[in-house]
Amino acid sequence: MNDHDLANILMVDDQPGKLMSYEAILGTLGENLIKARSAREALDQLLRNDIAVVLMDVSMPEIDGFELAEMMRQHPRFQKTAIIFISAVHLTDVDRIKGYRSGAVDYISVPVIPELLRAKVSVFAELHRKNRQLERLNSELEKRVEERTAQLRENEDLLRERADLLELATEAIIVRDMNGAILYWNSGAEALYGWRREEILGESVHEVLQTRFPAEFSTIQTELHETGQWEGNLTQITRDGHEVIVACRKALKADGNAILEINRDITAQLKTEDALRKTERLAAMGRVAGIIAHEINNPLEAITNTFYLLRDHPSLDDEARYYAKLGEEELLRVAHITRQTLGFYRESRHPVQVSISGLLDEILELQMRRMEFSSIQLEKQYRSIGTVQGFPVELKQVFLNLIGNAAQAMPEGGRLRLHVFESRGRRNRTGAVCISICDTGTGIAPENAKHLFEPFFTTKSTKGTGLGLWISKGIIQKYGGSIRFRTLSRAGRNVTCFQVTLPDVDLQKIKEPAFASMTVPAEDMAGDFDDH
Amino acid sequence: MTTDRITILVVDDENVPRMLRCLILQKQGYQIVAADSGRKALQLLADGGIDLVLSDQMMPSMTGTELARTIKASRPSMPVILISGVNEIPADASCADRFISKVGGPELLFETISEVLAAYGYTL
Numbered sequence: 001m002n003d004h005d006l007a008n009i010l011m012v013d014d015q016p017g018k019l020m021s022y023e024a025i026l027g028t029l030g031e032n033l034i035k036a037r038s039a040r041e042a043l044d045q046l047l048r049n050d051i052a053v054v055l056m057d058v059s060m061p062e063i064d065g066f067e068l069a070e071m072m073r074q075h076p077r078f079q080k081t082a083i084i085f086i087s088a089v090h091l092t093d094v095d096r097i098k099g100y101r102s103g104a105v106d107y108i109s110v111p112v113i114p115e116l117l118r119a120k121v122s123v124f125a126e127l128h129r130k131n132r133q134l135e136r137l138n139s140e141l142e143k144r145v146e147e148r149t150a151q152l153r154e155n156e157d158l159l160r161e162r163a164d165l166l167e168l169a170t171e172a173i174i175v176r177d178m179n180g181a182i183l184y185w186n187s188g189a190e191a192l193y194g195w196r197r198e199e200i201l202g203e204s205v206h207e208v209l210q211t212r213f214p215a216e217f218s219t220i221q222t223e224l225h226e227t228g229q230w231e232g233n234l235t236q237i238t239r240d241g242h243e244v245i246v247a248c249r250k251a252l253k254a255d256g257n258a259i260l261e262i263n264r265d266i267t268a269q270l271k272t273e274d275a276l277r278k279t280e281r282l283a284a285m286g287r288v289a290g291i292i293a294h295e296i297n298n299p300l301e302a303i304t305n306t307f308y309l310l311r312d313h314p315s316l317d318d319e320a321r322y323y324a325k326l327g328e329e330e331l332l333r334v335a336h337i338t339r340q341t342l343g344f345y346r347e348s349r350h351p352v353q354v355s356i357s358g359l360l361d362e363i364l365e366l367q368m369r370r371m372e373f374s375s376i377q378l379e380k381q382y383r384s385i386g387t388v389q390g391f392p393v394e395l396k397q398v399f400l401n402l403i404g405n406a407a408q409a410m411p412e413g414g415r416l417r418l419h420v421f422e423s424r425g426r427r428n429r430t431g432a433v434c435i436s437i438c439d440t441g442t443g444i445a446p447e448n449a450k451h452l453f454e455p456f457f458t459t460k461s462t463k464g465t466g467l468g469l470w471i472s473k474g475i476i477q478k479y480g481g482s483i484r485f486r487t488l489s490r491a492g493r494n495v496t497c498f499q500v501t502l503p504d505v506d507l508q509k510i511k512e513p514a515f516a517s518m519t520v521p522a523e524d525m526a527g528d529f530d531d532h
Numbered sequence: 533m534t535t536d537r538i539t540i541l542v543v544d545d546e547n548v549p550r551m552l553r554c555l556i557l558q559k560q561g562y563q564i565v566a567a568d569s570g571r572k573a574l575q576l577l578a579d580g581g582i583d584l585v586l587s588d589q590m591m592p593s594m595t596g597t598e599l600a601r602t603i604k605a606s607r608p609s610m611p612v613i614l615i616s617g618v619n620e621i622p623a624d625a626s627c628a629d630r631f632i633s634k635v636g637g638p639e640l641l642f643e644t645i646s647e648v649l650a651a652y653g654y655t656l
Contacts, residue, residue, distance in 0.1 A: 293617065294590065294617045295617075296617075297616075297617025297633070297634045297635050298546065298549055298617045298634065299549075300617075300634065300635060301549060301552075301553075301617065301634035301635065302548055302549040302552050304637055304638065305549075305552035305553060305555070305556045305638060306552060308556050308559075308637075308638045309552070309555055309556060309559065332637075335635050335637065338635055
């Protein structure tokens with residue numbers, strides 16, 4: 001209902017003549033007039049329309065005006081409907097009228113003065129109209145408020161969802177002001193750097209994290225301000241002192257008041273890439289070694305055979321025979337080197353169960369005659385079989401190297417002690433197979449000790465590539481183990497012990513033999529002790 | 533039976549190495565027949581009189597292992613030794629009696645031949 005909507009005026013009188021006269025009087029108001037000839041009809045009209053004011057004759061047969069008013073007042077919808085009683089005013093009537101406190105009530109006495117009736121009716125009509133307007137505005141306002149509230153709640157939910165998502169992100173998401181003070185620190189940042197949100201808010205980000213930038217800080221700032229973004233790798237220190245490398249993306253907030261940083265930890269990834277590159281290089285080396293091996297070994301064999309034929313050739317005089325012998329000896333060195341570094345192997349394709357004690361016994365069998373010849377006493381103490389998972393040929397090479405060295409250290413005789421035992425770690429969780437090889441030979445001089453495992457280090461004058469211990473160490477390290485040695489002087493005798501430790505190993509790490517093309521079949525080394 | 537009653541078929545596609553290998557074996561007292569390919573070797577085998585086959589591994593049309601397999605298919609009691617300069621022992625090397633390195637020198641070769649002949653019942 002707006003300002004121009006018509007109000008419904010209900011006129012109730014049992015006498016049609018009176019109704020007509022009221023109609024005539026009120027017609028000029030321009031409202032909608034509804035007639036009812038009885039209380040019942042009036043109620044009907046009330047129910048069907050939105051009545052602004054009821055003009056009621058008090059004296060009606062059956063149900064009079066007061067009774068109708070009573071009925072109306074009992075109905076919640078009509079409790080406040082304006083009522084104008086038309087009556088010949090009696091004292092009792094006035095009391096009664098005054099008794100109707102709820103809703104607008106008025107009366108007009110008989111005879112009706114048209115201007116008065118018009119005025120009273122139009123007042124109530126206008127009031128009704130205004131009320132309806134107010135109600136309408138109110139409900140619209142309520143609706144708008146509800147809509148706004150719903151929108152705000154939606155925004156809040158969205159924000160919360162976004163915040164949750166930021167929390168889900170494994171990247172470290174940091175927001176900081178232009179001075180570096182931290183404004184936002186997500187759980188990814190907590191995980192990466194070890195600092196909790198409460199501890200670090202407000203702190204200067206690059207001071208706490210000890211950031212090292214790939215370029216001058218001013219250069220980065222410039223780029224950030226000019227393009228709004230910067231990307232690069234940073235080196236930072238976590239709370240417990242670890243160095244991490246992160247891929248960092250900075251973005252300048254639109255209003256230029258804050259910087260968003262998203263950092264991803266790439267330390268592991270870089271290490272893997274590094275390792276991969278090394279492996280590739282090693283593999284490439286292996287392949288190159290393979291090619292070289294073949295190219296060298298063929299002419300090598302031919303030349304060796306040539307010298308063999310020259311040996312004791314009748315047409316050679318002493319001098320020529322001497323030269324031939326020199327050539328043959330030098331060629332032996334070449335053969336030795338290629339065998340060591342480019343030789344071939346008969347290795348199993350996958351790690352298998354290897355009995356270390358079995359391996360040692362095989363080696364000892366090969367060396368038996370030589371040891372007897374050098375008067376070397378053998379002492380075996382196998383407290384355990386020493387089972388490990390691995391590649392038998394390369395493991396055999398390691399022990400052949402060590403036993404060979406031990407025997408060579410005792411040219412005038414001595415004692416070789418082999419000890420195999422298992423060491424159980426704390427709480428029986430990790431174990432290791434330990435092998436110790438001890439000799440009573442010349443010992444290791446202190447100045448040589450630190451160079452022992454270096455490649456090409458040897459104390460043997462003629463033979464010796466200096467690669468044996470270096471290769472052995474590489475092989476054992478691949479198993480996560482170690483080779484250590486000790487040399488003691490006791491009562492004029494030297495005792496040198498090498499100890500190899502092979503821990504319970506992670507098979508993922510030893511998918512293949514350590515040096516693909518650098519192991520040599522033990523059979524080929526029979527009678528040929530290896531060297532440092 | 534002494535070595536000079538034993539005939540060895542030496543197979544190698546490279547001429548000088550093959551020739552030198554033949555010479556050192558002759559110095560040991562073996563009789564030699566030579567072939568420069570697997571195909572030629574099979575032809576010579578068919579002529580008879582061969583006691584042992586000594587073949588190179590890396591040959592262009594037929595490798596040593598292929599030759600060994602072919603020989604063993606029809607003559608299981610023919611000793612076959614493969615000699616090689618390659619870096620890796622091939623997976624199917626077990627079809628031959630032995631697979632040795634060229635870098636092992638003449639002594640390794642002589643020892644291997646003696647052992648294999650002994651295993652096949654030859655007494656030297």
